[in-house]
Amino acid sequence: MHPAHRALALLVCLAGGTAAAGPDTGSERLRVVDAAERCAEFWRRVPGATPERQARVFEELLRAPHPTLYTTEVLGLDEPLSKSVPERLAKAPARFRPDPVRVDEVRRTLDADLQDAAAQFRKTFPGFVSRRPVSVVCSLGAFDGGTRKVEGASMLLFGPDVIATIRPRGFNLRPFLEHELFHVHHEALHPDAPETVGASLWEEGLATYVSAALNPGATHDEISVPDALIAEARPRLPELAGRLLAHLDDPDSGPVYRQFFSGSTEKAPDVPPRAGYVLGWRIAEAAGKTWSLAQLAAMTPVESRVLVEEGLHTLAQSAAGDPRNRSTEKTSSERRTSSTK
Numbered sequence: 001m002h003p004a005h006r007a008l009a010l011l012v013c014l015a016g017g018t019a020a021a022g023p024d025t026g027s028e029r030l031r032v033v034d035a036a037e038r039c040a041e042f043w044r045r046v047p048g049a050t051p052e053r054q055a056r057v058f059e060e061l062l063r064a065p066h067p068t069l070y071t072t073e074v075l076g077l078d079e080p081l082s083k084s085v086p087e088r089l090a091k092a093p094a095r096f097r098p099d100p101v102r103v104d105e106v107r108r109t110l111d112a113d114l115q116d117a118a119a120q121f122r123k124t125f126p127g128f129v130s131r132r133p134v135s136v137v138c139s140l141g142a143f144d145g146g147t148r149k150v151e152g153a154s155m156l157l158f159g160p161d162v163i164a165t166i167r168p169r170g171f172n173l174r175p176f177l178e179h180e181l182f183h184v185h186h187e188a189l190h191p192d193a194p195e196t197v198g199a200s201l202w203e204e205g206l207a208t209y210v211s212a213a214l215n216p217g218a219t220h221d222e223i224s225v226p227d228a229l230i231a232e233a234r235p236r237l238p239e240l241a242g243r244l245l246a247h248l249d250d251p252d253s254g255p256v257y258r259q260f261f262s263g264s265t266e267k268a269p270d271v272p273p274r275a276g277y278v279l280g281w282r283i284a285e286a287a288g289k290t291w292s293l294a295q296l297a298a299m300t301p302v303e304s305r306v307l308v309e310e311g312l313h314t315l316a317q318s319a320a321g322d323p324r325n326r327s328t329e330k331t332s333s334e335r336r337t338s339s340t341k
Helices: 039-045 052-062 081-091 101-125 158-167 175-190 197-213 228-242 255-261 275-287 294-299 299-317 332-339
Strands: 031-037 134-137 146-152 154-157
Touching: 031 175, 039 052, 052 081, 101 146, 101 158, 101 175, 134 332, 146 175, 154 175, 158 197, 158 255, 175 197, 175 294, 197 255, 197 275, 197 294, 228 255, 228 275, 228 299, 255 275, 275 299
Parallel strands: 031 134, 134 154
Antiparallel strands: 146 154
Protein backbone atom coordinates (compact mmCIF):
# COMPACT_ATOMS: atom_id res chain seq x y z
CA MET A 1 0.00 0.00 0.00
CA HIS A 2 1.15 3.54 -0.70
CA PRO A 3 2.78 5.21 2.34
CA ALA A 4 -0.02 7.80 2.37
CA HIS A 5 -2.47 5.05 3.31
CA ARG A 6 -0.39 2.60 5.31
CA ALA A 7 -0.97 2.13 9.01
CA LEU A 8 1.52 3.08 11.66
CA ALA A 9 4.27 0.45 11.72
CA LEU A 10 6.88 1.67 14.20
CA LEU A 11 7.00 3.79 17.33
CA VAL A 12 7.90 7.42 16.70
CA CYS A 13 8.66 10.48 18.78
CA LEU A 14 5.92 13.04 19.16
CA ALA A 15 5.46 16.64 20.23
CA GLY A 16 8.50 18.02 18.48
CA GLY A 17 10.53 14.91 19.13
CA THR A 18 10.96 15.65 22.84
CA ALA A 19 8.58 13.06 24.28
CA ALA A 20 8.73 9.44 23.24
CA ALA A 21 5.38 7.65 23.21
CA GLY A 22 5.59 4.13 24.60
CA PRO A 23 3.68 1.22 23.07
CA ASP A 24 0.02 0.87 23.88
CA THR A 25 -0.55 -2.27 25.93
CA GLY A 26 -4.04 -2.76 24.58
CA SER A 27 -5.97 0.03 26.23
CA GLU A 28 -9.50 0.56 25.00
CA ARG A 29 -8.67 4.22 24.58
CA LEU A 30 -6.76 5.50 21.56
CA ARG A 31 -3.94 7.90 22.33
CA VAL A 32 -4.52 11.06 20.31
CA VAL A 33 -1.81 13.74 20.12
CA ASP A 34 -3.03 17.23 19.22
CA ALA A 35 -0.38 18.95 17.10
CA ALA A 36 -2.92 21.28 15.48
CA GLU A 37 -3.80 23.40 18.48
CA ARG A 38 -2.95 26.58 16.50
CA CYS A 39 -4.25 25.45 13.13
CA ALA A 40 -7.29 27.71 13.24
CA GLU A 41 -5.09 30.69 14.10
CA PHE A 42 -2.81 29.84 11.17
CA TRP A 43 -5.76 29.97 8.77
CA ARG A 44 -6.89 33.28 10.30
CA ARG A 45 -3.52 34.93 9.69
CA VAL A 46 -2.43 33.74 6.25
CA PRO A 47 -5.19 35.05 3.92
CA GLY A 48 -3.92 38.20 2.21
CA ALA A 49 -0.52 38.02 3.90
CA THR A 50 2.71 38.28 1.95
CA PRO A 51 4.59 35.02 1.23
CA GLU A 52 7.25 36.05 3.75
CA ARG A 53 4.61 36.63 6.41
CA GLN A 54 2.89 33.32 5.61
CA ALA A 55 6.20 31.48 6.01
CA ARG A 56 6.82 33.14 9.38
CA VAL A 57 3.33 32.27 10.60
CA PHE A 58 3.84 28.65 9.57
CA GLU A 59 7.14 28.49 11.42
CA GLU A 60 5.86 30.23 14.55
CA LEU A 61 2.50 28.52 14.98
CA LEU A 62 3.05 25.05 13.55
CA ARG A 63 6.59 23.94 12.78
CA ALA A 64 8.45 25.33 15.79
CA PRO A 65 6.24 23.57 18.36
CA HIS A 66 6.17 20.29 16.39
CA PRO A 67 9.20 20.10 14.05
CA THR A 68 8.96 16.34 13.47
CA LEU A 69 5.36 16.57 12.28
CA TYR A 70 5.58 19.61 9.99
CA THR A 71 8.03 18.30 7.43
CA THR A 72 8.24 17.90 3.66
CA GLU A 73 7.30 14.21 3.93
CA VAL A 74 4.24 14.87 6.06
CA LEU A 75 2.99 17.86 4.06
CA GLY A 76 4.04 16.60 0.62
CA LEU A 77 6.08 19.73 -0.06
CA ASP A 78 9.61 20.53 -1.16
CA GLU A 79 12.40 22.23 0.72
CA PRO A 80 12.62 24.96 1.67
CA LEU A 81 9.24 25.07 3.38
CA SER A 82 9.57 28.84 3.61
CA LYS A 83 9.00 28.82 -0.16
CA SER A 84 6.76 25.80 -0.75
CA VAL A 85 4.20 26.61 1.97
CA PRO A 86 3.30 30.04 0.50
CA GLU A 87 3.27 28.51 -2.98
CA ARG A 88 0.72 25.91 -1.90
CA LEU A 89 -1.42 28.56 -0.25
CA ALA A 90 -1.32 30.66 -3.43
CA LYS A 91 -2.45 27.73 -5.58
CA ALA A 92 -5.32 26.65 -3.32
CA PRO A 93 -8.75 27.58 -4.74
CA ALA A 94 -10.79 29.82 -2.47
CA ARG A 95 -13.35 27.06 -1.89
CA PHE A 96 -10.62 24.92 -0.30
CA ARG A 97 -9.60 27.52 2.26
CA PRO A 98 -11.10 26.40 5.57
CA ASP A 99 -13.19 28.43 7.96
CA PRO A 100 -11.03 28.78 11.10
CA VAL A 101 -14.07 28.40 13.35
CA ARG A 102 -14.95 25.10 11.70
CA VAL A 103 -11.31 23.96 11.88
CA ASP A 104 -11.30 24.42 15.62
CA GLU A 105 -14.65 22.67 15.98
CA VAL A 106 -13.31 19.62 14.17
CA ARG A 107 -10.04 19.63 16.08
CA ARG A 108 -11.72 19.86 19.48
CA THR A 109 -14.05 16.92 18.83
CA LEU A 110 -11.67 14.58 16.96
CA ASP A 111 -10.47 12.81 20.08
CA ALA A 112 -14.01 11.97 21.18
CA ASP A 113 -15.01 11.07 17.62
CA LEU A 114 -12.05 8.68 17.35
CA GLN A 115 -12.80 7.03 20.69
CA ASP A 116 -16.40 6.48 19.61
CA ALA A 117 -15.33 5.06 16.25
CA ALA A 118 -12.78 2.74 17.86
CA ALA A 119 -15.34 1.43 20.33
CA GLN A 120 -17.73 0.49 17.54
CA PHE A 121 -14.92 -0.88 15.40
CA ARG A 122 -13.86 -3.30 18.15
CA LYS A 123 -17.32 -4.85 18.20
CA THR A 124 -16.60 -6.32 14.77
CA PHE A 125 -12.82 -6.56 15.11
CA PRO A 126 -12.23 -7.39 18.81
CA GLY A 127 -8.56 -8.06 18.10
CA PHE A 128 -7.96 -4.43 17.17
CA VAL A 129 -5.40 -2.85 19.47
CA SER A 130 -3.85 0.54 18.87
CA ARG A 131 -0.23 0.19 19.92
CA ARG A 132 0.68 3.60 18.55
CA PRO A 133 -0.67 7.13 18.89
CA VAL A 134 -2.71 9.05 16.37
CA SER A 135 -1.74 12.65 15.65
CA VAL A 136 -3.88 15.62 14.62
CA VAL A 137 -1.92 17.88 12.23
CA CYS A 138 -2.72 21.07 10.34
CA SER A 139 -2.14 19.52 6.92
CA LEU A 140 -2.34 22.70 4.78
CA GLY A 141 -4.60 20.91 2.33
CA ALA A 142 -2.47 17.76 2.05
CA PHE A 143 -4.88 15.21 3.54
CA ASP A 144 -7.96 14.66 5.68
CA GLY A 145 -6.68 11.36 7.05
CA GLY A 146 -3.99 8.82 6.27
CA THR A 147 -0.43 8.00 7.17
CA ARG A 148 2.82 9.80 6.55
CA LYS A 149 6.46 9.19 7.34
CA VAL A 150 7.61 10.82 10.59
CA GLU A 151 11.31 10.36 11.31
CA GLY A 152 11.37 7.33 9.03
CA ALA A 153 8.31 5.56 10.44
CA SER A 154 4.64 5.72 9.52
CA MET A 155 2.13 7.55 11.67
CA LEU A 156 -1.64 7.79 11.35
CA LEU A 157 -2.60 11.46 10.99
CA PHE A 158 -5.77 13.49 10.62
CA GLY A 159 -5.97 16.99 9.14
CA PRO A 160 -8.77 19.06 10.73
CA ASP A 161 -8.34 21.84 8.16
CA VAL A 162 -9.14 19.53 5.25
CA ILE A 163 -11.89 17.75 7.19
CA ALA A 164 -13.42 21.17 7.92
CA THR A 165 -13.25 22.09 4.23
CA ILE A 166 -14.84 19.01 2.69
CA ARG A 167 -17.10 17.83 5.50
CA PRO A 168 -19.71 20.34 6.72
CA ARG A 169 -21.29 20.56 10.17
CA GLY A 170 -23.52 17.59 10.85
CA PHE A 171 -21.43 15.31 8.66
CA ASN A 172 -21.11 11.79 10.07
CA LEU A 173 -17.35 11.31 10.49
CA ARG A 174 -17.55 7.78 11.87
CA PRO A 175 -17.37 5.92 8.51
CA PHE A 176 -14.34 7.95 7.46
CA LEU A 177 -12.58 7.41 10.80
CA GLU A 178 -13.33 3.69 10.74
CA HIS A 179 -11.96 3.48 7.20
CA GLU A 180 -8.63 4.75 8.52
CA LEU A 181 -8.76 2.57 11.65
CA PHE A 182 -9.32 -0.43 9.43
CA HIS A 183 -6.07 0.34 7.62
CA VAL A 184 -4.28 0.26 10.99
CA HIS A 185 -5.88 -3.10 11.83
CA HIS A 186 -5.33 -4.59 8.39
CA GLU A 187 -1.66 -3.59 8.20
CA ALA A 188 -1.08 -5.09 11.65
CA LEU A 189 -2.49 -8.38 10.35
CA HIS A 190 -0.40 -8.24 7.17
CA PRO A 191 2.72 -6.15 7.84
CA ASP A 192 4.53 -7.62 4.84
CA ALA A 193 1.78 -7.07 2.26
CA PRO A 194 3.13 -5.99 -1.13
CA GLU A 195 3.05 -2.28 -1.98
CA THR A 196 1.42 -2.68 -5.37
CA VAL A 197 -1.61 -1.50 -7.30
CA GLY A 198 -3.30 -4.87 -6.76
CA ALA A 199 -2.75 -4.80 -3.01
CA SER A 200 -4.00 -1.20 -2.84
CA LEU A 201 -7.14 -2.16 -4.77
CA TRP A 202 -7.96 -4.75 -2.12
CA GLU A 203 -6.93 -2.67 0.89
CA GLU A 204 -8.80 0.49 -0.11
CA GLY A 205 -11.80 -1.40 -1.44
CA LEU A 206 -12.10 -3.48 1.70
CA ALA A 207 -11.70 -0.43 3.97
CA THR A 208 -14.50 1.26 2.04
CA TYR A 209 -16.71 -1.83 2.25
CA VAL A 210 -16.04 -2.17 5.99
CA SER A 211 -16.90 1.48 6.66
CA ALA A 212 -20.18 1.05 4.76
CA ALA A 213 -21.04 -2.25 6.46
CA LEU A 214 -20.40 -0.85 9.94
CA ASN A 215 -22.56 2.20 9.22
CA PRO A 216 -25.80 1.14 7.50
CA GLY A 217 -27.49 4.13 5.90
CA ALA A 218 -24.31 6.17 5.59
CA THR A 219 -24.22 8.27 2.45
CA HIS A 220 -21.68 7.75 -0.30
CA ASP A 221 -20.01 11.01 0.73
CA GLU A 222 -19.67 9.67 4.27
CA ILE A 223 -17.90 6.52 3.07
CA SER A 224 -15.67 8.64 0.79
CA VAL A 225 -17.05 7.52 -2.59
CA PRO A 226 -19.36 10.41 -3.58
CA ASP A 227 -22.34 9.95 -5.90
CA ALA A 228 -20.54 12.02 -8.56
CA LEU A 229 -17.59 9.63 -8.56
CA ILE A 230 -19.85 6.58 -8.81
CA ALA A 231 -21.84 8.14 -11.64
CA GLU A 232 -18.65 8.95 -13.54
CA ALA A 233 -16.97 5.60 -12.95
CA ARG A 234 -19.90 3.22 -13.34
CA PRO A 235 -20.29 3.31 -17.14
CA ARG A 236 -16.55 2.68 -17.49
CA LEU A 237 -16.11 -0.09 -14.91
CA PRO A 238 -15.66 -2.90 -17.49
CA GLU A 239 -13.02 -0.88 -19.35
CA LEU A 240 -11.24 0.25 -16.19
CA ALA A 241 -11.26 -3.25 -14.70
CA GLY A 242 -9.75 -4.67 -17.86
CA ARG A 243 -7.07 -2.01 -17.86
CA LEU A 244 -6.08 -2.70 -14.26
CA LEU A 245 -5.62 -6.42 -14.84
CA ALA A 246 -2.39 -5.66 -16.66
CA HIS A 247 -1.03 -3.47 -13.85
CA LEU A 248 -1.71 -5.31 -10.59
CA ASP A 249 2.00 -5.71 -9.88
CA ASP A 250 2.85 -2.09 -10.62
CA PRO A 251 4.29 -0.23 -7.60
CA ASP A 252 2.02 2.03 -5.60
CA SER A 253 4.41 4.88 -6.31
CA GLY A 254 3.83 4.72 -10.05
CA PRO A 255 1.55 6.46 -12.55
CA VAL A 256 -1.19 3.78 -12.63
CA TYR A 257 -1.62 4.02 -8.87
CA ARG A 258 -1.88 7.80 -9.09
CA GLN A 259 -4.43 7.56 -11.90
CA PHE A 260 -6.73 5.23 -9.99
CA PHE A 261 -6.30 6.27 -6.36
CA SER A 262 -5.40 9.98 -6.31
CA GLY A 263 -7.24 13.16 -7.08
CA SER A 264 -6.61 15.11 -10.28
CA THR A 265 -6.54 18.75 -11.28
CA GLU A 266 -7.00 17.90 -14.96
CA LYS A 267 -10.21 19.04 -16.61
CA ALA A 268 -10.71 15.71 -18.36
CA PRO A 269 -8.53 13.04 -16.72
CA ASP A 270 -8.12 9.74 -18.52
CA VAL A 271 -9.35 7.86 -15.42
CA PRO A 272 -12.01 9.21 -13.03
CA PRO A 273 -10.03 10.32 -9.95
CA ARG A 274 -10.20 7.70 -7.17
CA ALA A 275 -11.92 5.17 -9.44
CA GLY A 276 -9.79 2.49 -7.79
CA TYR A 277 -11.85 2.91 -4.63
CA VAL A 278 -15.04 2.12 -6.52
CA LEU A 279 -13.53 -0.91 -8.24
CA GLY A 280 -12.06 -2.21 -4.99
CA TRP A 281 -15.31 -1.62 -3.15
CA ARG A 282 -17.23 -3.61 -5.73
CA ILE A 283 -14.76 -6.51 -5.44
CA ALA A 284 -14.88 -6.49 -1.63
CA GLU A 285 -18.67 -6.27 -1.58
CA ALA A 286 -18.95 -9.29 -3.86
CA ALA A 287 -16.57 -11.22 -1.60
CA GLY A 288 -18.64 -10.15 1.41
CA LYS A 289 -21.52 -12.29 0.16
CA THR A 290 -19.40 -15.34 1.01
CA TRP A 291 -17.11 -14.28 3.86
CA SER A 292 -17.55 -12.20 7.01
CA LEU A 293 -15.75 -8.91 7.55
CA ALA A 294 -13.31 -10.56 9.94
CA GLN A 295 -12.61 -13.35 7.45
CA LEU A 296 -11.99 -10.86 4.66
CA ALA A 297 -9.59 -8.87 6.85
CA ALA A 298 -7.70 -12.04 7.77
CA MET A 299 -7.14 -13.18 4.18
CA THR A 300 -3.48 -13.35 3.22
CA PRO A 301 -2.18 -11.23 0.34
CA VAL A 302 -2.09 -14.39 -1.81
CA GLU A 303 -5.75 -15.15 -1.04
CA SER A 304 -6.93 -11.61 -1.59
CA ARG A 305 -4.98 -11.40 -4.86
CA VAL A 306 -7.11 -14.28 -6.18
CA LEU A 307 -10.29 -12.37 -5.27
CA VAL A 308 -8.99 -9.20 -6.90
CA GLU A 309 -8.18 -10.95 -10.17
CA GLU A 310 -11.50 -12.82 -10.20
CA GLY A 311 -13.38 -9.62 -9.36
CA LEU A 312 -11.70 -7.61 -12.09
CA HIS A 313 -12.36 -10.34 -14.67
CA THR A 314 -16.03 -10.38 -13.65
CA LEU A 315 -16.32 -6.60 -13.90
CA ALA A 316 -14.43 -6.50 -17.20
CA GLN A 317 -16.84 -8.99 -18.72
CA SER A 318 -19.99 -7.37 -17.34
CA ALA A 319 -22.26 -4.76 -18.87
CA ALA A 320 -22.15 -1.51 -16.93
CA GLY A 321 -25.92 -1.42 -16.80
CA ASP A 322 -26.40 -5.00 -15.61
CA PRO A 323 -28.73 -4.78 -12.56
CA ARG A 324 -26.68 -7.49 -10.89
CA ASN A 325 -23.79 -5.05 -10.68
CA ARG A 326 -25.67 -2.13 -9.14
CA SER A 327 -26.04 -3.21 -5.51
CA THR A 328 -23.69 -0.50 -4.19
CA GLU A 329 -24.95 2.23 -6.44
CA LYS A 330 -27.97 3.60 -4.63
CA THR A 331 -27.93 7.34 -4.40
CA SER A 332 -27.30 8.94 -1.02
CA SER A 333 -31.00 9.70 -0.62
CA GLU A 334 -31.91 6.10 -1.41
CA ARG A 335 -29.44 4.87 1.20
CA ARG A 336 -30.94 7.18 3.83
CA THR A 337 -34.46 6.07 2.94
CA SER A 338 -33.62 2.36 3.07
CA SER A 339 -31.96 2.79 6.46
CA THR A 340 -35.23 4.00 7.98
CA LYS A 341 -37.28 1.01 6.82
